[in-house]
Amino acid sequence: MLFDLIRWALANDRFRRGFVAPALRFEILQLALTPFRATRAERLLAEAGLRLSLRAFEGREAVIYTSLFTPPELLHALGVVPFGLEAAGAGVAALGLAPQALAAAERAWAPVDACSILRAGLGVAYLGLLPRPQAVVATSSLCDSTPKVMAAAARLYGAPFFLLDVPYEATPPALAYLAGQLEDLTGSLAAIAGRAPDPARLTEAVRLSNEARGHLDRLTAQRVACPGVLPPGDGQGFLYPINLLLGSPAGATVFRAFAEEAAGRAQRPLPHVRGPRVLLLHVLPYFRHHILDTLQAAGACVVFEEMSQVYWPEMDPSQPYLGLARRCIAHFDNGPLERRTEAVLELARRFAVDGALHFSPHGCRQSWGALQVLRDALAAAGMPLLELEGDCVDARGCPEGQQRTRLMAFVEALGQRTGEGNRATDERR
């Protein structure tokens, strides 16, 4: 009943503008007025996300659905609102509404064993809970499901669908192919938004993106020197700003705040990183889960997350399309698996990790298919890999007890490998 009411409210334009948008504003106000609830950087990140959602739900500007690796710089430069369908899937997972969203997707023939975050995003669209897009954009990376789900969302709303076909490697023909697509996309979206492409704004968006990248790079360097400057696993949350805020002033502000806070913490005496050091690979569940707490309770410390790494080179603002094309292709999960393996080994080396944890969401073919090669590469470097399977949006598909047992055994084994357990690990650093 309550769910139906919410659905009606969000589907009704007048109600959405009259109630939902002010409610989001109220939430922003709450964030601003409660300084003790989070750090300044966390508040800025939450505010930036809420403001984007607010703009999307208000419906005064063109809303463009984007898949995770669509360069947001293009959209910010055009003044349109990027709306991440995967982020919507993560949102319903956090709210505990994934079962309803997944059921809605399944009623519309979405395959039950495909990636559940994409299905949840599509399901919440089928439920009528999302703002109506003027266009839908997807990249072909990183998986087969992404363009299919985004195309289904476009059909649902009768919106035009644009596919950015991301080549495998950054050869000159590949860069030319993708840069041309990005330029064409800009023209198409500008026409949809009823405005002309503005090269100066795009140059500025790329500059802001570079600025954010620089802050994230500094933050990473601070984490290498002292992992405690950011709470364990918090970098996993950077997936959202990297993929939706880059190119906006908010993106630069958020990452500057995180870097400044880390620098501030580094000046203070921080508790030593104790216990085996763990690198998080791929993603974590988007609902409230136990994994980080269990690791910490078992005595391990998460020192970095694969998803928060700076994998792309700085872009030349005078050649924005080429720079963005290079960034899309450079993603560690695009191209040959060797690229990802080398990136993981480099992170493992930089952060002196003892082992890696890979959460494998059900239905993620590309990450599951990579596991054996990753496992072998890490083993050759003397680092074990623990794979935890589970659903990333639906807690019913994440067997907590089994996972706890495996995590504790993993940390224990890491402790034995590193000598005398935690103390020995500390001294080794």
Place this chain on the structure above:
Amino acid sequence: MGMNELSTAPEPRVAWLCSYTPVEIVAAMGLRPVRLPGGAGHEARARSILPAALCPYLRACLGAALDGAYGPLAGVIVANGCDGLRRLADVWARYGPGFVHLLDVPRRRDEAALAYLTSQFTALAERLALVARRALTEHALRLAIAERNATRRLLGELDARRQGQALPVRELLSLVDLSAEAPPAVCNLSSFSAPSNPAAPPLRSGLGWEPPLPGAESGLRLAEQLACPPAATPAAGTPVVLSGNVFTPDDRPLAGLIEAAGGWVVGDDLCSGVRGLAGEVTEEGDPMQALARRYLERVPCPRMADAAARWDDLADLCGRREARGVIHLSQEYCDASLYELAPLHARLERAGVRLLHLELDADAATPGQARTRVEAFLEGL
């Protein structure tokens, strides 16, 4: 006839899997392109490398290659067709035999994509030149294109005869298998295309080629039969069209099951059937670009951005061949195929055609369940 008899072939053999692979380039380099047919019973070793929730066909191919069931292979060309193929390339590079070349096939079909695919084909030729120890010549490429075009035309003629003539689907698919393994000299004999000529010589005479797989053996038998006047057996049963991706020789009992249940396959839109063969390469102009254009402009597979074009083609095919139903066969865990079921169903419904979807899994076939579903579907038609 076992799989390892492929090893008697004189030219180094280069394996391929996806129908976007330009076999003409491989043949023009003096190499033998062979499409991997899967390999039931060889999955055990591959299971420890590729996860269970990934395409069973690809896992079977990897397993058979690791077991040496295909005999010596110079390497494999893996088109970047899907998540499974991409990961197969990655694991093959580490654990499999021979070289691996990842061919990046665009998902768009515009002129920019054509330029990119042409560059990819050129890169493939350069890679194969290292294997073959010779450079690609325009003459050899033109010859290979002409030969493959002839094969496609011949198979097209056979396909056209399916509607009114008793041409079992397994036999026709065996011929497609044959074209994916045998040299064009075998496929393109005049007898192959001239069924009214009873004096045509047996296909195998003097060619120095033996069919490597049971499916191809069966194909040769059919081709020999076609050298005689066609039997005037009329088609009987409920007309249906097969659609889907790779329908391997291991999966073929399902085709017999459809016919036994009263269905008659009047056409197909399978990656390993007519869809992969449709469309010839223009023999004028720059051959590499013409080749790229043919592969890009062929009926799109579900991975392509405008896959909807295929749904229209499929609805048209059903109309032309008076099919009342489509049986959609996809390898298990093929997300690209699975996500198109809803729009495909809607498109076919508008054309008055019903759809049945069956998932194929070489590991755990469930013929009893499939039989019940096929019988119920055909009864409903």
